[in-house]
Amino acid sequence: MLEKRTPIPVSEAIDKCIKYAKQKEIIEMNYLESLNYVLAEDIIATYDIPMFNKSPYDGFAIRSEASAGASGDNRVAFNVVDHIGAGSVSEKSLKNNEAVRIMTGAEIPAGADAIVMLEQTVTTDEGFTLRKPFTSGENISFQGEECKKGDTILKRGTLINAGVIAVLATFSYATVKVYQKPSVAIIATGSELVDIDEELSPGKIRNSNGPMIMGLCKEMNIEVLNYHVKADDYETLFNAVRNVYQNHDIVITTGGVSVGDFDYMPQIYKDLTADVLFNKIAMRPGSVTTVAVKENKFLFGLSGNPSACYTGFELYARPVLRTMMGERDVYPTFVKAILSEDFTKANPFTRFIRADLDYRTMTVKPSGFNKSNAVIAIATSNSMIILPGGTRGFVAGDTVDVLVNRLSPSDGVPW
Amino acid sequence: MLEKRTPIPVSEAIDKCIKYAKQKEIIEMNYLESLNYVLAEDIIATYDIPMFNKSPYDGFAIRSEASAGASGDNRVAFNVVDHIGAGSVSEKSLKNNEAVRIMTGAEIPAGADAIVMLEQTVTTDEGFTLRKPFTSGENISFQGEECKKGDTILKRGTLINAGVIAVLATFSYATVKVYQKPSVAIIATGSELVDIDEELSPGKIRNSNGPMIMGLCKEMNIEVLNYHVKADDYETLFNAVRNVYQNHDIVITTGGVSVGDFDYMPQIYKDLTADVLFNKIAMRPGSVTTVAVKENKFLFGLSGNPSACYTGFELYARPVLRTMMGERDVYPTFVKAILSEDFTKANPFTRFIRADLDYRTMTVKPSGFNKSNAVIAIATSNSMIILPGGTRGFVAGDTVDVLVNRLSPSDGVPW
Incomplete structure (x- = not known):
């Protein structure tokens, strides 16, 4: 089993992994549950934003032409004829020096074409006075200036963050199509490994790689099943990998990939008739990282040493997980x-x-x-x-x- | 209610929030469940790492003095007298030109003081030959060189990531002390807001801030209760805030903080006899962001406009959440x-x-x-x-x- 391994460059190894990774099936879910999934559909604007011409400030809606010639010496007076909150619409249509008190976000009333901010006014009995002329459209947020109905707002392949949830809420995507997450199993191998509740003895070390990879997957909201095979004999390991691999998209083994006599993983991949993408990479640590593929399933043989295991996960397993869950950009x-x-x-x-x-x-x-x-x-x-x-x-x-x-x-x- | 507000600088506003935030109580939990919580205890090494002098490579353990004078022209021969895997210990004590075949991670056998890598040897019937002399200690990972029993490995206040989980596993912290997470409620206010399953009509907008903040908290693994108060009258809002505030550490309201007549939040904070830390910040967007404190509970009055709401959350609410959950560094x-x-x-x-x-x-x-x-x-x-x-x-x-x-x-x- 001591066959020569030919190292390939890191970038080539990553590219090979990504090339073989397939997106998982599309499912539909409540948008509030969709955080950390990836959009499997484009999100389309279902209406203009803003939906109507509206005020970005608290202030007064006026006809701009009525403010012509205003200055510090020649303040122009307005009468306030109505008063509208953010959710309301004025039924008034403004004439000349009439104004409507308007809240942030409220619709511009008929006849008005500018908004005067509260701090630009001096209050009078009937309303207020102004000291500068306004132009038509001043301080108005126009219908559709942010986006128009039918615009593609977010592309398929976007990871759903809190901002995406806000967009889904905005455009009434009560349910949303996302990619299913891959299912991951970890097998920590090696007779030297002891679990957290067992006693350490000479020659033994704690199993920290299993829990670490579990944590890395949980950070991506991917659930993981954790197995621990305390053996270095071929038969036991082969059976463990073969059984686990049936039920998961990704099987990550840690330990058992170096050139030592006790390391059977590369042989196990072969005997499973999995396609070994590479069994040596020109990197340190983790040069003996091995990746194999069978029927769209990935077998990652990561090193038993924690740093090499971590590096292998970040460089090879994470891009595959991202690809399977539908992300567009998957490199670190x-x-x-x-x-x-x-x-x-x-x-x-x-x-x-x-x-x-x-x-x-x-x-x-x-x-x-x-x-x-x-x-x-x-x-x-x-x-x-x-x-x-x-x-x-x-x-x-x-x-x-x-x-x-x-x-x-x-x-x-x-x- | 149109009282003058005096803006304070952003950094002062953040500092004020952090100053009033208190850590939540300490709880103990299974280390595998502790991801995204914060350590409430220092993590101490419970043994030396490495636990024993060990081999970082697959190769042969030798006595370095036996390799003296080795060269290409004068290869020195060794007899392999034992063979040890990663979890095993050799019972042999090496003499002169004896060697032990050793796997990565295995303990250095008695008498040996150097490791020869597999690729540095040429195989013979009895063992192998070498072409260079080795120094005492060459290729050995020494006991305690990474850390010693009793060393403080991780400090209280460290956010638990996958690497921390690996450390906890390594040092047998089957349970770990962490800070409880704060409990958060969101109240989206405003008669103009409609929920995702309701029809939009003129003057109305969708409630996207509630779902957004829920997502931001869920990204920190903090669960959130979401309320929606479709009213702008003082009594309804006051009662909603008063009721919700009893059961949560943090109440975030969105909408209702600008200087408009319909905006009651600052008044509500006063009437709750909460200590208003500030009600205006020299920032755009979100200058009217208001934060109040009562009995270690925070009331965040964030703007109704999504960007201002988001900015207010990131600048003020997130550092408070981080402080409450025990993190050491809490600024963005x-x-x-x-x-x-x-x-x-x-x-x-x-x-x-x-x-x-x-x-x-x-x-x-x-x-x-x-x-x-x-x-x-x-x-x-x-x-x-x-x-x-x-x-x-x-x-x-x-x-x-x-x-x-x-x-x-x-x-x-x-x-």
């Missing part, structure tokens, strides 16, 4: 940032280093202790520095590519 | 970016403009149609440009502050 978020520390190690392969990105200054440095097993850095860091293969000797001040995993709140405002 | 994420379009309007107050931030180039431009009622921009944008009050005439190429709301996936890798 990348920024350029300036190294604030030297990193002099050689990078025979493309290296991913858990890092702390300072959003305010766009500077970045390795996070804590940078061994590939540093589970702590996964918890505290917000990004990964990417150093290309075939390089060495990056120093503070160099610009590097950074893969961003999460936003970090600030401890104050910058201004 | 800020970056500096370069305007890619002119923005020539005057900014009498600090202006927040829904925007599209290009993470790759750190350039930013206003998103779509920038009226403050543009609900569509909330769905599609990922950030807000912040232009200081008292300025005008920003042009393409200027550097501006940007408040970041969400990461945007890419359509490819940048290298």
Whole structure:
């Protein structure tokens, strides 16, 4: 089983995964439940916004021509003849120096063509006076200026965030078509792994990869089934993968992909007659990450070491999950940032280093202790520095590519 | 009720909110359920990591002194005397040119002090030969080099992400102390609002703010009760707020805060004998945002227009929610970016403009149609440009502050 593996570049590995991923079926759901799903239909404006010419301010609706010649020395007086709230419509049609008191959002009454803001007026017994002329259309939000009935407002493939929910509410999409989410199973393998409620003994380590991947999926509102196979024999592992794979779109195994004699995953994929997309990637950590596909189902063989497992999930599994759930853009978020520390190690392969990105200054440095097993850095860091293969000797001040995993709140405002 | 309001700066308004916010009570929960809660205890290493000196590679454990003088012309031979998997421990103690076949993660056997990687060896009948000398400690992950028993690994106040879950699993925190989440109620007010299943008629608009805020809270895994009060009369609104406020930590009303005659919220806060922190902020949109506090409960009076409502939530409500749920850093994420379009309007107050931030180039431009009622921009944008009050005439190429709301996936890798 010690066959030679030929590494492929990271970008090629990601592209291969995405190419084989298929969108899940379309379902229809209540729009209030649809957060974090992806639109499976375009959202079309069902009416003009604004629906009518309306006032963006609290103030008075006037005929602009009546304000002609107004100045500080020549204040023009208006009589207030009606008073309308946001949900009401005036039945008056304005003549000359008549005005209607109007609230933000209310419809412009007939005859009026400008809005005077409250703070631009001086109150009188009959109404108010003005000190400047208004032009026709001044301070009016016109019907359809934001969007017109029939406009495509949001495209299929948009992840549903709170703003999308507001758009669905606005255009009466009480139900909405979305893509079903993929179903994920995790199998943590290895006789050295012990669960959280078991005692540690020499040679054993805790199973942290299963819970971590469960968390990563839950952050995408994807539910996960977690299996733990405490064995390194081929038969047990093969049966576990074969059984789990029947009921899930994605099976993620962690552990069991290195070149050691005890690592059976690549063989299991073959024996399942799955199409192995790659079994070695020119990256550190996680070079032995293996991905296979069978009948639109994905088998991810991620490394057993936490950092490699995390990196493998972010680079290969997340884009596949995003594609299956229907997203348009599925690659990670990348920024350029300036190294604030030297990193002099050689990078025979493309290296991913858990890092702390300072959003305010766009500077970045390795996070804590940078061994590939540093589970702590996964918890505290917000990004990964990417150093290309075939390089060495990056120093503070160099610009590097950074893969961003999460936003970090600030401890104050910058201004 | 048309009393004069004195605007305060945005940063002062945020600080006031945070100052009055109190952490919720501490509860204990299963660590697998704790995602998106905040740690209410420090997480302490319960053992050294690594727990023992171990091999970071698949290879052979040797005594380094036995490799002295090895070269291409003088290969040194080793006999393999044992074979250990990741979960096992060798009972052998190495002598001179003996070696133990060892898997990634396995404990270094007694007598050995270096690891030879598989690819550095040439196989022989009895074992392998080497062409370079090894130093003591080479390729060994030492006990405690990542962390030592008793080290504080994660601080109270850390938001629990998937990496934190992995740390909890690692150190056997089967249950973990977290802060309870605040309970939120939304009251959408205004006789002009109609719900998603009702017919629109002249003068009416759809209630999109309630569903939007519900979505924003759900993104933080905070559940929300949604009320809709279709009235503008004081008595109805007062009773609604008074009743709802009894059962929730935070009551967010949308609509009813502008200076119009129909807007009773500030009066309601007074009549509830709540402490009004401010009722006007030097910002656009949303200058009439009002926040009041009573008995550790917050009353947010957000504007009825969607963009102002959204901005008010992000600037004031979200930091309060974060504080209540125990987070250490509670202010938004800020970056500096370069305007890619002119923005020539005057900014009498600090202006927040829904925007599209290009993470790759750190350039930013206003998103779509920038009226403050543009609900569509909330769905599609990922950030807000912040232009200081008292300025005008920003042009393409200027550097501006940007408040970041969400990461945007890419359509490819940048290298």
